Amino acid sequence: MKAAVYREHSKDPRQVVKIEDIDTPKPKANEVLIKVEAASYNYNDLWGIWGEPIKIPMPHISGSDIAGTVVEVGENVTTNIKVGDRVASHPNLTCRVCYECTSGREYDCISRKVWGFQTGPLWGGFAQYTHLPEVNVVKLPDNVSFTDAAAICMVGMTAWHMLVTRAKIRPGQTVLIMGGGSGMGIAGIQIAKLFNCDVIATAGNKDKMDKCLELGADHAVNHREADWYKKVRDITNRQGVDIIYEHIGKTVFPQEVGLLKMGGTLVSTGATTGYDSAIDLRYLFFRGTNLLGATQGTKAGLEEVIRWVSKGRIKPVIDTILPFGNMVEGHVKMADSQLFGKIVTTPQRL
Ligand SMILES: [Zn+2]
Structure with missing residues (x-):
């Protein structure tokens, strides 16, 4: 089979990620073998190629978000998942x-x-076939395409976990979605609107702000402007927000904490601009602030997201679909923050 393999690290994915012919894997006990039809990109793919911030098994196949068809089941796989x-x-x-x-x-x-x-050597989604434990696959309704599924899994599950499981979002709340134009932000806006919340989205430019509004956000603010947080406060009639959905980090974190209502909740899943932030601790104790962390989510949460995709209430947004032979361009494009939505590649189509 063909797979996108790298055998050394580089800051330039084009230097190291190559399409190679390698052996098609066999499913282990409790695993299924999947013919991969679509695979989407995440930042952890870049971290793997760069070899930082953590060491990963080498040689490596990246890719944590795939959809496809089960073509073989290992021993002990229950009747829940079948070939086809x-x-x-x-x-x-x-x-x-x-x-x-x-x-x-x-x-x-x-x-x-x-x-x-973190898996390997040679165990990831950017390949024509891959294997996963039965417990790590979810079935797709017929009306959810492979490309849509690959585009929503990681961000949808993480967003669901942040807002529903951790922040315990309730209908009618005011929710601030930071970085609304990112894959995470797009999922966050749509989940908050599922709960009929008032959604304020931030983005780094006018084009992305407009797209956030098209996705259903009620307001959009440019978080690159120095007074962005004052604009958010004004939108709320100086009341503040119930929930902040955060993954930007240092450049916005101290201002965010000051935007929460009494007893409000900030849930964070990342810190793209830096992690050594400081906050005024008086906001924490005097205002009963909840500062929560979240990483990824549960299989059950992912199944909820797929169900809402099937109902047309969460719409995966795809920026680009790349043929597999050209898949390395996806890594390059991902470092470009002008994306709106996910990049997907199609391993069966070179
Ligand atoms: Zn455990």
């Missing part, structure tokens, strides 16, 4: 037996690994 099923990946590999896993918090499992990033 259309499925998408749930990229959290966890032990499923520890206290955290069995209490429904698989995302807190101490042995959790992100498939396609």
